[in-house]
Amino acid sequence: MLTQSELRRIAERVFKLSDADETEVMIDATSDALTRFANNTIHQNVAEQGLTISVRTVFDGRTARATTNRTDDESLARVVAASATIAKSQAKIPHMLPMPGPQKIQRVARFFDSTANFTAQDRAKAVARVCAASTKRKQTVAGIFTTGAMQSALVNSKGLFLSHEQTRAEFSVTVLDPDSSGWQKANSPDVTKIFPDALADRAAEKSQASRKPTEAPPGHYAVILEPAAVLDLVGFLFYDFAGTAVLDQRSCFNNRMGKQVMGPNITIWDDVYHPLQTGAPFDGEGLPRQKVLLVDRGTPRNLVYARATAKQMPSEFKARATGHGFPLPNEYGEAPMNLVFEGGKASLDEMIASTPRGILVTRLWYIREVDPYEKILTGMTRDGTFLIEGGKLAGGIRNFRFNQSVIEMLSNVEAMGPSVRAAGEESFEMVVPAMKVNNFHFSEVTKF
C-alpha cells in the first residue's frame, strides 16, 4: 500500500501536467491472493499486485476519464493528455457540477494487519486441513481461501484528499457426495474471524444430510431461505433505489415510491457505517456516504442520489445528494452499496419447526431478471436443498428452478432471523437475515 505522502506526490504530479479547469485523480492499489482447491487438493494458487491511476479533467463543462497503471512521467503525461482530448471531443454536459472541495468524512477502521500479512503458506495449511478432513470422510471438497488488501484515494485540484484502506478475507467451500452437496461461505475484513474448518464441517453435514435426494413436485411452497439465498435475491433490487434509475424510468419503484408494496416487517437501510459492513465512507466524487432509510416498514421511502442526479429529480422527491455517486463520467448515477435489512429474532430451527410442509434453501444460483418492473427473477437452488415436513427436515430433494417476484416475496415474509453479514455469488455482500417466505414459486425440477 502507498503512504499518504506517496499518494499526494502522484496526485501533485498529475495536477502539474494538467491545464484543465479542474482535475481529479483516483489511485487504486491492490494486493490480492487466492488459493483454490478442488478434488481435495490445491489446483490453482494465485497472487497479484497492481496500481491504477485514473485521471478526470474538466474543460468548460466537459469531462472525461483516462486510466493507466504506469506511474512514470511519460505515462502520466499521456493519461492526462488522453483525458483532456476525450473531454474536449464532446459537447458541454448539462447538470455537471464543480468538483467538491475538502469534505468531513467519518472514518472507518477496516484494515487488519492479520489479513494483510496472511501468507500463501497460511492459506495452504488451512486448505490442507480441510482437504484431509474431507478425504477422511470420503467426501470431495472444493473452494477458495482468499486474502488481500486494497487502497483507494480520491484527490482533486479543489483541495479534496481522501483515502481508504481495507483488507478482505473470504472462505467458500463446497463438499460433495456422489448425489448431494453442501456449501458455506464467509467473508470479513479480518481473517481471524474466518473459520475454514467450521465452514467445511457445516458444508459436509449438509451434503451428508441431503444424500439420496427425492423429488418434490414444483409448486408454491413455504420456503426458508438461509441468508446467502436472501442476499442473492434482494441484491437485484439495489439499483432500483438509484435516483437515476427512476429518472430513466427503469426502476421497479417508478410510481411506487411512498406506497406500501412490501410487508410491514421489511425495513431496509443503506449504511456504510454498520459494524458488519465494509467499503469506503465516501462516494465516487468524494462526498460522505449518508445513512439512508430506503424502505420503511414495507414502503419505499427514499432513493439515493449523486449530486447531479439530486438536481434533476422532480421537486416532489425533495432530493438531496446522499453521497452514493459513481465516479464521473457515468450513465448510471449512483447506487446504495451497503444494504442492511432489519432482521427478526427467529432462529433457523424455530422457522423449520413452524413449517408443516416447506423447503429449506442453502443458496441460489444463476439468478437473472425476467421482468424488471414486477421484479420477477429466475434461478436455481443449489448445494443443500431440503424438504421440511411436520416441522422437521425430511431429507434432501432435487434442485428447483424458481420464478418469483422479489417484491411479492418481500410481502410474504412470515419470519426472519437476526441480520448477519452474508456472502453469496450473485450480489455484493449485505447484512440480511434468514427469511421464512410463504407462497414461493418453484416452477420446475432439475435432474439432480
Next chain:
Amino acid sequence: MQDWADWALDTAKSRGATYADVRVMDIRHRNLSTKNGQVGNLSESQSLGLGVRALASGSWGFAATDRLTREGISACAAEAVSIARASALAKLHDVVMVPEQAYIDTWQNPYVKDPFRISMERQLDHLLAADAEMRKVKGVTLAETSMAFCRIEQLFASSIGSRIHQTKVQSGAGIVATSFAGTEIQKRSYPNSFGGQHMLAGYELVESLDLVGNAQRVGEEAVALHSAIQCPEGTKTIILDSSQLGLQIHESIGHPIELDRVLGMEANFAGMSFLTLEKLNTLKYGSDIVNVVADARLAHGPGLGTFGYDDEGVPAQCTDIIKNGLFTGYLSNRETAVSIGLKRSGGTMRTESWNRLPIIRMTNISIHPGKWKYDDLIADTDDAIYMETNRSWSIDDRRYHFQFSTEVGWEIKGGKKGRMIKHPSYSGITTEFWNSCDAICSRDHWTLWGTPNCGKGQPMQTMGTGHGAAPARFRKVKVGVAFAK
C-alpha cells in the same frame, strides 16, 4: 517485453521451477456510450503487466505484477514459485501435462480500420445519431447506445522455449430502446443484447452494423411490445433466431464441455457438468443434424474466440464437439488432456489479463449451418413461436435445466409470421432440447456472434467467446414458463 519475460523465466528456473510460462500483456480499452441524447461514458484505459505461472514441487503457483523493473519482475517470479511450494502442502499427486513443442511466432488478426485511430468525435456522432433516431419514436423512454474497443498486445514465453507475440483488435457496438408504460418495461436491442455485436475486427464492423438505419425499427418494436399478446404457456414448436441460438449454444454446450468443469475444478463456483467422462463418444447430445465445433482458427471467422495460440502456447485448433448428434469432444488444456487420454491439448487456455491465470475457456463454439432457407423454414412451420434476442438466461450448475427468455417473439401460423408476442420464454433439459432440433438454416443466415462478457474462474475473469449460429427449429419445447402462475 522480451527482456521482462526472460527475467521472469530466469528467476523461476533459478528458484527451482520445473516449468514456467509468462504472459506480458499491454491492454488498451476505449468505451463510449450515450443515453437519451447525452454522453454517458467516454473513457480510455491502458494496463501493462506480467503474469508468471510456475510448476514447482509438482504443484502450480501464479503471481502477477505491474512493477516492471528487474527487481519487481524477479520478485513476482519468485513469489510464483513460493506459492507453488505452498500448494504442495495439499498435494495428492504431481501435475502432469501432455507435451507441446515450442513456437517462435507472431500473429495478428486482420482488420481494416484501427478503431483507436478513428476520432472519438466521429464515433460519438455516430452513436448520437442512432440515439436520436430511437428517441423520435413516441413511447421510447430510454435510448442507449454503446461502442467498445480493445487492443491486446501480448508476449507469451515459456521455459520450453516458446516466444509468441500476438496482437488482437476487437470492436463492438449496439443500441437499446426501452419503453416504460403502465407496469411494463419493454426493450429491444440491436444487433444483439450484451452491448451488441462484437468481433475481432476494426471499426469497419461498426460501420457494417448500420446502427442508425435500424434505430427507428428498434424503438417501434420496444413500444409495440406493450400491446403484443402474452406468450402462451404450453408445449410448442419454437424457432430461435441466430443470436438467441448462439447464447443457447454458449450456455448448454460451451460450458458443459469445459473439461476442468467436468473434472470438478469449478465445483465451488460455476459448478460441474453432466458430461461425465463415460459420455464421450456415447451420448446422443443432439439430433442427427446437430454438428458443433470448437474452432479458434481464423479460418472459422474473426470471432471473439479466435487467436493464433492459446495462453499456454498451444496453436489454435478445431475440435469436433458434436458430430451428427454424437458427443465427441471437450475443451481441454495440457493438464486436463491427460485425463481423457489425449496426446495433445485442445488449445483452449485463455486469460483476460496479465493479472489472471489462464483457464479453460470457450473459443468459437459454433453449430454448422444446415440446408434451409429462412423463408422456407417459416413456410414449412405450421404452428410455432419465433423468438428473437435474448433477455434473460439461467441454467443449473450441471448445465442440465435451462430457462431463457427473449425480448420479442412472433406467432407462426400456417407458415406465416404473424402477431408479435411479449415475454417469450422457454425451458428444457439440455440433451432433450438439442435432440428436438429438426431444421437449421443455411450458411446464408449464419452469423458468428460475439459474447463479450462470459464470466468464469476464481478470482473472476471475463472473456469474449464466439458462437456461429443460424436460425433453427425445435419441437415440443415448454414455453411461457417464466410468467406461469
